[in-house]
Amino acid sequence: MTIAETASRTIKVDALARVEGEGALTVRVKDGVITDVKFRIFEPPRFFEALLKGRPYGDAPDITSRICGICPVAYIAGASQAMEDALGVDIGEGIRKLRRLMYCGEWVESHVLHAYLLHAPDFLGMEDALQIAKVHPELVERGLQLKKLGNRILEVIGGRAIHPVNTKVGGFYKSPRKAEVRELIEPLKRAVDESLATVKVFAGLEFPDYEHDYTFVALHHDEDYAIERGRLISNRGLDIPVAAFEEHFDEEHVRHSNALHGVMTDGSGPYMVGPLARYALNHAQLSPLARQAAYDAGLGPVERNPFKSIVVRAVETLYAFEEALKLAESYEELAVPAPPITPGAGRGHGCTEAPRGLCWHRYDLDGEGRITHARIVPPTAQNQKQIERDLWGVVQANLHLPDEQLKWRCEQAIRNYDPCISCATHFLTLTVERA
Amino acid sequence: MTLVLGIGNRFRRDDGVGPAVADRLAALGIPAQEHSGEGAGLIEAWRGRIRVIVVDATQSGAEAGTVVRLDAVGAAPPRGLFRYSSHLFGLAEAVETARALGHLPGSLVIWGIEGADFGFGDALTPAVAEAADAVAQSIAAEITAPPS
Numbered sequence: 001m002t003i004a005e006t007a008s009r010t011i012k013v014d015a016l017a018r019v020e021g022e023g024a025l026t027v028r029v030k031d032g033v034i035t036d037v038k039f040r041i042f043e044p045p046r047f048f049e050a051l052l053k054g055r056p057y058g059d060a061p062d063i064t065s066r067i068c069g070i071c072p073v074a075y076i077a078g079a080s081q082a083m084e085d086a087l088g089v090d091i092g093e094g095i096r097k098l099r100r101l102m103y104c105g106e107w108v109e110s111h112v113l114h115a116y117l118l119h120a121p122d123f124l125g126m127e128d129a130l131q132i133a134k135v136h137p138e139l140v141e142r143g144l145q146l147k148k149l150g151n152r153i154l155e156v157i158g159g160r161a162i163h164p165v166n167t168k169v170g171g172f173y174k175s176p177r178k179a180e181v182r183e184l185i186e187p188l189k190r191a192v193d194e195s196l197a198t199v200k201v202f203a204g205l206e207f208p209d210y211e212h213d214y215t216f217v218a219l220h221h222d223e224d225y226a227i228e229r230g231r232l233i234s235n236r237g238l239d240i241p242v243a244a245f246e247e248h249f250d251e252e253h254v255r256h257s258n259a260l261h262g263v264m265t266d267g268s269g270p271y272m273v274g275p276l277a278r279y280a281l282n283h284a285q286l287s288p289l290a291r292q293a294a295y296d297a298g299l300g301p302v303e304r305n306p307f308k309s310i311v312v313r314a315v316e317t318l319y320a321f322e323e324a325l326k327l328a329e330s331y332e333e334l335a336v337p338a339p340p341i342t343p344g345a346g347r348g349h350g351c352t353e354a355p356r357g358l359c360w361h362r363y364d365l366d367g368e369g370r371i372t373h374a375r376i377v378p379p380t381a382q383n384q385k386q387i388e389r390d391l392w393g394v395v396q397a398n399l400h401l402p403d404e405q406l407k408w409r410c411e412q413a414i415r416n417y418d419p420c421i422s423c424a425t426h427f428l429t430l431t432v433e434r435a
Numbered sequence: 436m437t438l439v440l441g442i443g444n445r446f447r448r449d450d451g452v453g454p455a456v457a458d459r460l461a462a463l464g465i466p467a468q469e470h471s472g473e474g475a476g477l478i479e480a481w482r483g484r485i486r487v488i489v490v491d492a493t494q495s496g497a498e499a500g501t502v503v504r505l506d507a508v509g510a511a512p513p514r515g516l517f518r519y520s521s522h523l524f525g526l527a528e529a530v531e532t533a534r535a536l537g538h539l540p541g542s543l544v545i546w547g548i549e550g551a552d553f554g555f556g557d558a559l560t561p562a563v564a565e566a567a568d569a570v571a572q573s574i575a576a577e578i579t580a581p582p583s
């Protein structure tokens with residue numbers, strides 16, 4: 001079936017499947033020209049920042065981690081880092097590395113779930129992972145095994161797989177036992193091989209033809225592929241400390257969404273955070289194996305086709321396993337799992353690379369270390385405007401497709417971002433208009 | 436030994452009925468675990484098990500507290516009956532994926548309890564709490580009875 005160019009078409013997806021949270025999409029086309037694209041987020045806002053007001057500084061990591069069940073470590077690490085910044089706490093290398101090891105577990109869990117079970121079906125022309133399990137059981141089986149190891153890392157370091165309980169501002173309640181961390185080593189070695197094989201499988205998928213000249217923004221650190229520390233950089237020359245984020249990035253409220261839209265304050269518009277941005281800006285910091293795997297998979301040093309994000313996620317999964325292996329092998333129990341902290345007044349910033357991209361925090365504390373103001377900017381809010389722009393471009397390039405196929409392509413394009421709508425709606429400014 | 440999983444989020448009212456049944460069973464001396472309901476985790480939890488019982492909230496439009504008991508080995512559980520965020524890789528999908536991979540337990544019974552309110556909060560709707568009592572009693576009887 002083909003559609004006459006003069007027809008008026010509306011593509012609607014009322015409840016998006018295979019994304020975290022509740023969102024919808026409407027595209028309107030008239031006489032072959034797109035008149036409207038709206039990626040709507042209608043998951044109710046959750047007011048986490050207001051909830052934090054008046055609470056002691058130490059509550060922030062545990063409370064904000066409840067924003068999301070997929071990336072709690074991102075919130076724990078970001079909020080802890082901000083409080084450590086506000087209170088002048090130096091956590092030292094041992095604690096930082098253990099946090100990074102735990103964060104690798106979250107990257108694996110999140111990336112594997114998304115790439116294998118939620119995004120791969122789009123590329124294979126299948127409705128869901130269940131259909132893949134019937135045709136390629138070995139692929140789903142491998143995904144489940146890799147994800148389980150990610151969970152296991154979180155259990156060993158954080159005490160449990162979802163919403164870890166062993167973490168606190170400054171570090172950990174208890175240093176994980178060396179023997180338990182060592183037990184991760186053999187499974188991690190196998191996982192490096194398995195995830196290398198995955199990169200090859202995903203590289204063989206068919207990718208829709210679409211590119212965009214993105215403004216990429218990510219954390220950068222000279223010593224490693226930035227996850228839990230670094231400066232903010234972009235491919236347009238930005239290079240700032242985390243504390244200067246608000247001078248360069250803003251959020252605006254749009255009528256059709258319960259999530260704020262991220263924009264750059266210089267008027268250049270939307271920007272992209274997440275795997276494609278990290279890969280473009282930091283691929284020199286990847287391990288030699290991950291870099292070679294990316295090259296063999298056909299990725300250039302900068303990848304501008306958003307549909308290839310599934311391959312970049314596979315490369316990052318490989319890197320996360322290698323990094324976890326290295327950190328597990330060198331792990332020594334911490335004599336002091338968290339340094340003593342004196343509560344006091346201050347302002348602190350934290351920023352880490354959640355699996356979906358930058359997650360930024362700022363907190364103000366009073367003299368007793370209570371939170372007087374909090375601001376959190378999660379990755380999906382930052383990407384939302386760019387998602388709409390991609391949809392605009394993808395629809396324009398595929399207007400010849402019948403409605404069902406066009407709808408499919410749009411959903412696939414949204415899932416390129418692995419959007420976490422639960423995270424994006426953690427806050428909304430309420431304005432009451434009165435006549 | 437039978438693995439009993441109570442699925443749900445305690446902070447979303449009636450969605451917490453699974454964990455509530457797990458609490459009631461624990462009070463009766465029957466070990467039961469709380470689970471988020473994330474599908475991949477469920478498959479791992481019941482891999483290699485002979486007998487599994489799962490309790491979850493349903494959202495079918497039926498009256499609050501309505502109880503269904505499904506034999507998941509015998510027939511696929513209806514999709515969309517069990518609420519799980521919007522990932523759509525939840526209980527029903529986990530059952531079918533495990534079936535395709537050959538990892539279904541020998542016996543997998545799913546108890547569904549219809550919820551009315553999935554808003555923020557930790558209190559169950561009275562009819563749902565009553566159903567949780569009844570389901571806990573039924574599961575306790577099922578576990579302690581010799582297999583038929």
